[in-house]
Amino acid sequence: MTRIQAIRGTKDLLGDELARWRFLEETVRAVAERSGYEEIRTPIFESTDLFSRSIGTDTDIVQKEMYTFPDRKGRSLTLRPEGTASVVRAFLENHLARERPIAKVYYIGPMFRYERPQKGRFRQFHQFGTEVLGPEDAFYDAETIAVFHSILGSVGLGDLTVRLGSVGDESCRPAYVERLSAYLRGRREDLSEISRERLERNPLRVLDSKEEEDRAVVREAPSILEDLCDSCAKHLDEVRRALDRAGIPHALDAGLVRGLDYYTRTVFEIHHDRLGAQSALGGGGRYDRLAEDLGGPRTPGVGFSAGMERIVSVAEELAIRWEMPRELRILVAPLSERASEEVLPILLRLRARWRADGSARPRNLKTVLKQANREGAGLLLLLGGEESAPGSALVKRLDSGEQENILLDRLEERIEEIASRIAAPGAARKE
RNA sequence: GUGGGCGUAGCUCAGCUGGUAGAGCCCCAGACUGUGGAUCUGGUUGUCGCGGGUUCGAUCCCCGUCGCUCACCCCA
Numbered sequence: 349m350t351r352i353q354a355i356r357g358t359k360d361l362l363g364d365e366l367a368r369w370r371f372l373e374e375t376v377r378a379v380a381e382r383s384g385y386e387e388i389r390t391p392i393f394e395s396t397d398l399f400s401r402s403i404g405t406d407t408d409i410v411q412k413e414m415y416t417f418p419d420r421k422g423r424s425l426t427l428r429p430e431g432t433a434s435v436v437r438a439f440l441e442n443h444l445a446r447e448r449p450i451a452k453v454y455y456i457g458p459m460f461r462y463e464r465p466q467k468g469r470f471r472q473f474h475q476f477g478t479e480v481l482g483p484e485d486a487f488y489d490a491e492t493i494a495v496f497h498s499i500l501g502s503v504g505l506g507d508l509t510v511r512l513g514s515v516g517d518e519s520c521r522p523a524y525v526e527r528l529s530a531y532l533r534g535r536r537e538d539l540s541e542i543s544r545e546r547l548e549r550n551p552l553r554v555l556d557s558k559e560e561e562d563r564a565v566v567r568e569a570p571s572i573l574e575d576l577c578d579s580c581a582k583h584l585d586e587v588r589r590a591l592d593r594a595g596i597p598h599a600l601d602a603g604l605v606r607g608l609d610y611y612t613r614t615v616f617e618i619h620h621d622r623l624g625a626q627s628a629l630g631g632g633g634r635y636d637r638l639a640e641d642l643g644g645p646r647t648p649g650v651g652f653s654a655g656m657e658r659i660v661s662v663a664e665e666l667a668i669r670w671e672m673p674r675e676l677r678i679l680v681a682p683l684s685e686r687a688s689e690e691v692l693p694i695l696l697r698l699r700a701r702w703r704a705d706g707s708a709r710p711r712n713l714k715t716v717l718k719q720a721n722r723e724g725a726g727l728l729l730l731l732g733g734e735e736s737a738p739g740s741a742l743v744k745r746l747d748s749g750e751q752e753n754i755l756l757d758r759l760e761e762r763i764e765e766i767a768s769r770i771a772a773p774g775a776a777r778k779e
Numbered sequence: 780g781u782g783g784g785c786g787u788a789g790c791u792c793a794g795c796u797g798g799u800a801g802a803g804c805c806c807c808a809g810a811c812u813g814u815g816g817a818u819c820u821g822g823u824u825g826u827c828g829c830g831g832g833u834u835c836g837a838u839c840c841c842c843g844u845c846g847c848u849c850a851c852c853c854c855a
Contacts, residue, residue, distance in 0.1 A: 353846080356846075356847090407853095408852080408853055408854080409853085409854085412780080413853085413854090430855085459855080461854085461855090463852095463853075463854080464780080464781090464851095464852090465847090465848085466848075466849060466850070466851095467848080467849065467850090468854095468855075469853090469854075469855075470855090473855060474855085475855060477855095542851095542852075553853090606854085617854095617855095626853095626854070626855075628854070628855065629855075630855060631854090631855075653855065654855065655854090655855030656855085657855075658855060659855090683813075712813065713813045713814055713815090714811090714813075714814070714815070715807090715815095716813095716814090716815090717814060717815035717816090718815060718816075719815095720815075721815055721816055722816090728815095730814095733813075734813070744814080744815095746815080749814080749815085751814085
């Protein structure tokens with residue numbers, strides 16, 4: 349019998365690793381909510397059309413990376429490969445534009461792409477991100493980058509590189525793509541084989557090439573930043589100035605090409621060099637036409653999404669300690685068969701106030717102490733010990749070893765008192 | 780989809796030119812006849828990823844397959 353195991357590119361999260369995830373999630377929520385964003389949760393699967401229409405039928409995501417399947421009535425469904433399309437769909441479907449001029453939302457959740465897994469890349473991965481729908485102001489582009497930057501800073505990540513670019517809009521991009529293709533065709537002989545293929549499919553992708561031979565060609569290629577129309581150039585300039593004022597260093601990157609077709613104007617990525625080949629922690633940009641493409645009224649938008657696996661991975665490599673303040677934990681242990689009957693009722697009383705766990709069967713004291721240490725308990729409540737009378741228990745502090753007998757009638761009261769001493773500043777800790 | 784590396788105990792890994800397995804950690808127990816994190820002693824755990832081939836005999840060699848991993852592509 350072969351044992352069933354997790355699907356390739358997916359994994360279980362537990363223990364210390366899960367603790368880091370929870371810390372990251374709480375940080376995301378805290379920073380986003382402080383910044384005026386509300387959570388949104390959209391379905392994990394959607395109509396396939398939603399993604400092919402928004403992300404673009406020529407992109408790798410749509411062409412080969414989607415988890416698409418027919419449901420029982422033959423409709424084509426897809427596990428979401430990214431978050432923005434769903435958010436915009438939900439925005440239109442729930443008529444959020446009628447309720448407020450600006451919608452600011454954030455999300456956290458799993459995404460799915462059928463790719464060969466490697467470091468920092470999985471088939472089920474997790475992203476958090478924000479979207480601002482409604483306004484067109486560069487203020488929100490800068491705020492988006494700032495919120496992302498601030499989340500990374502709040503979890504202790506420094507040495508970040510913010511790359512900023514613009515892909516123009518419908519009035520200046522087509523002309524640029526034409527100019528770029530003309531240039532690349534002229535230097536066709538100097539390009540790598542892969543890039544020659546890209547030239548036909550999507551010339552912008554050539555700019556992102558990592559092939560050594562392409563670098564020189566790309567370096568001399570016309571830059572879209574010089575071809576931007578006046579309004580796009582002005583927008584980019586405003587984003588830069590806002591970032592400068594906010595003290596967020598950034599580098600202009602003319603070759604920034606993102607994997608989704610819906611972007612207009614601003615695009616950006618934040619990188620960290622401790623991540624191997626997949627150095628992007630996340631990215632995003634503006635998508636002023638997406639709502640229209642999905643059948644709604646024109647609604648400008650800007651957002652980012654970030655990879656949780658990648659952020660956790662960098663934090664691990666940098667040995668950043670992500671720990672939530674630990675609440676007091678109480679372990680209840682019976683030392684006799686009779687006392688074990690008392691365990692559950694006492695646990696239920698304790699759990700009204702504290703985090704408490706206990707053992708079902710009596711065990712010898714040494715074992716109990718070892719277990720308490722291993723589990724990081726703060727207090728140990730021993731029932732049925734030799735020196736405790738019926739109706740009483742021995743409470744022992746695991747840090748100092750101090751112990752005292754207490755009456756079960758006054759359990760909560762006494763624990764409260766002891767707990768406050770543990771929490772008190774300057775409490776002796778024997779580490 | 781393509782290429783490299785790797786699959787041996789719960790974990791990290793050894794295993795010499797083929798003779799059907801070991802170390803450390805962890806865990807459990809004892810020394811310490813009811814007071815912990817140290818030390819010492821002892822103990823449990825394996826379809827050697829799976830299938831086939833070569834061989835008297837395969838964890839080891841060959842082929843296939845599955846999985847993991849890193850890289851390419853692309854991206855979170």
